[in-house]
Amino acid sequence: MPNIKLTSYGAAEEVTGSCHLLNVDGYRILIDCGLFQGGHENYLKNWEDLLFDPKNIDVVILTHAHLDHCGRLPKLYQKGYKGKVHATGPTIKLTQIVLEDNLQIMTEKAEKQKIAPLYSSADLMKLNISWLKSDYYQEVDLGNGISFKFHNAGHILGAAIVELKTPDKTIVFSGDIGGHHMPLVKDIDYIETADYVICESTYGDRIHEDLTDRNKKLLDAVKRVTLNNSTLLITIFAIERTQDILKVLNDYYESHLDFNVPVYLDSPMAAEATKIYQEELSYLNQEAQDTLQRDKDIFRFPHLKITNSSRDSKKINSTPPPKIIMAGSGMVEGGRMLHHFGRYLSDKRNHVLFMGYQVPGTLGSKVLGGDFDFDYYGRKVPVRAGVDQIDGFSAHADQNALLDWLEHFKNPQKILLVHGDAKVLPIFSQKIKEKLGHDSQVIELNTPISL
Ligand SMILES: [Zn+2]
Known part of the structure; x- marks a missing residue:
């Protein structure tokens, strides 16, 4: 049985900086590498040393193009990552725009803030020649008995849920998920089978207006x-x-x-x-x-x-x-x-x-x-x-939509919560236990969990 460990290096007890490392018997998969946002202090965290060595990462999977999920990808290359990044076609195109724009903003701010941009256009170029495109539902074999498939997250154009299979476990990363009846994107996909679900919790305590x-x-x-x-x-x-x-x-x-x-x-x-x-x-x-x-x-x-x-x-x-x-x-x-x-x-x-x-x-x-x-x-x-x-235009599922999505999993061993405000996460975790009867846990930063 493979030894599987999950460690979060961002969006753990906070809403931004998504970055989760899954280590399957020494094969290291990074899911997202986003920017910390919200206030100057939080923003400065992006310049701190990464808590893992990018040279040891085997592959990166990107869920979607929001900056808090993709914003530190060029930094990975700057620090020695040489591998590929899997994403859907729209995510690849949108991420390029988002990161170019962010580089420009950082360059303009650089003098005032007296900190150099987090990455250069050369780092961005290294990322842009490393994309691997996969459509929703296309099975991607990563070797070592590991594969993954993107599902529609109903969030922003091309946003994906990652269903990852190891030789004996199914692990689902929600990325950011949307609700139903969005004006443009398709409704979110339900998934029934998973041993572990790593779920976002942005609106875990709130209901959107209709x-x-x-x-x-x-x-x-x-x-x-x-x-x-x-x-x-x-x-x-x-x-x-x-x-x-x-x-x-x-x-x-x-x-x-x-x-x-x-x-x-x-x-x-x-x-x-x-x-x-x-x-x-x-x-x-x-x-x-x-x-x-x-x-x-x-x-x-x-x-x-x-x-x-x-x-x-x-x-x-x-x-x-x-x-x-x-x-x-x-x-x-x-x-x-x-x-x-x-x-x-x-x-x-x-x-x-x-x-x-x-x-x-x-x-x-x-x-x-x-x-x-x-x-x-x-x-x-x-x-x-x-x-x-107006909250209703948010591309994020509210508490009801999150619970609805989680309810479709049959007997997951555990729901692991990320991407939520530190005050919201315990409330949402309790709600999952009460309403769905699933075991649930809030992931802490840089604290490995055995799956
Ligand atoms: Zn998002």
Whole structure:
């Protein structure tokens, strides 16, 4: 019987930095190698030495393109990893955009923060020649009696659950999982057989608002800008949420042709990512594919303007209200939304919509908390604008959807919890024991568990 050990080097009792090492009789498989995010202190952890030697890793499997899952992959190569990275086609394309963008942000910040970027474009190049593409449900043989298969995670385009088989065990890594009835991606796959399930817990203590509520809340805010002659700022995450929001706006604008408030998509990365959605149609759900057959571009509508250059971004300011600006980053730790905050937050007619979870410590979480003066390059900007949050566009399953997914496993030996806030994990673990009767445990950082 092989000796199997699992050790987490990130997203253990926290929400970011996903990095899990499975050692099967000395064959080392790394699942994800993501960035730590949320506040400066957390961010600095990315520069600390890795707690394992990348030279000893045999293979890497990447679940999806979010930065907190892929952000430290180039660092692996910088520190001597020479192997391959398995991922789905959309994940490979999206990760390239995400890491390029992140390198640019880190380079811009480098002088101010007095720390060099975490990786160079040469490290990124080493990663980009090491991809191995596998589609969902394709069995990939890793040798030594070990194989894996990707399943659809229903999270963002190309996101995968990893079902990994050793000679005598099945181990399932959830990656990040989504719920049902997402506007674009297909519903999550259920899996019935697993000895161990390593499950994310981001929303382990919360229930999302339902689909109609979230669309209504968004469209109410959109309509309000004409009544108040104001500016609506929508903080976006470049992948999935942006495309979901564009689809809702597309449907509204195309059925309300007299509504002519301009929408600025002020994020070159989001615009790039949107193109990949159009290239990877087979990964979209049937409804989205059908709509695309009729309406060539479900992400474009009258009055949508994409601003690529920073010059065009600055010009948005000279357009009088009403107007709507979608920009990143999602938690406003960088990106163009910072400048829009500087311009619009002090006017109480304006409104900010946060599209999802704000990690504590981020600027987004502070503005959302209210009673806060935003420091814009040394100038204090009082937060007077209305501030609101819509969780329903999150690509993460809420507590009900997580439990529903876990319930489909027949007799797992143990559910191991990762990717959750330290306060949320024990609550979710208890819920699993009570509702499903499965044994459950919270994984601790750098603490090997025998499977
Ligand atoms: Zn994710």
